[in-house]
Amino acid sequence: MDRETINYIIRYFRKLMTDDEALALNHHMYTFKSSENVYMRNLMIKRGWISSDPEVTKLLENGYEVFEQNVVTRIMTETPEKVFFNNCPKCHRLARTPYAKQCRYCGYSWHHSP
Numbered sequence: 001m002d003r004e005t006i007n008y009i010i011r012y013f014r015k016l017m018t019d020d021e022a023l024a025l026n027h028h029m030y031t032f033k034s035s036e037n038v039y040m041r042n043l044m045i046k047r048g049w050i051s052s053d054p055e056v057t058k059l060l061e062n063g064y065e066v067f068e069q070n071v072v073t074r075i076m077t078e079t080p081e082k083v084f085f086n087n088c089p090k091c092h093r094l095a096r097t098p099y100a101k102q103c104r105y106c107g108y109s110w111h112h113s114p
């Protein structure tokens, strides 16, 4: 699966993640955001935004990119019908968001289609 499709699913279909996957995503994001600030890091840990649950940290053991790939692979195996791919009617490439009505590749617009 290409990087673009992975980003699209992670970004717009986050609700299809399991609780542990969502916690792992937060863990990564908040750890990154507080990388230079010990005070913030401790605050985030205290508030539970950074989880130290081994089930959660295990999901990230091979790095964040692998984690994203695994999540998307699982979603596409278990609940593919819940992912809407907004493909351009003309060139069939993936639009930027599920709501986009114009193609970023060929410029085709489908604002007026049903």
Ligand SMILES: [Zn+2]
Residues within 6 Å of the ligand: 088, 089, 090, 091, 092, 093, 103, 104, 105, 106, 107, 108
């Ligand atoms: Zn197109």
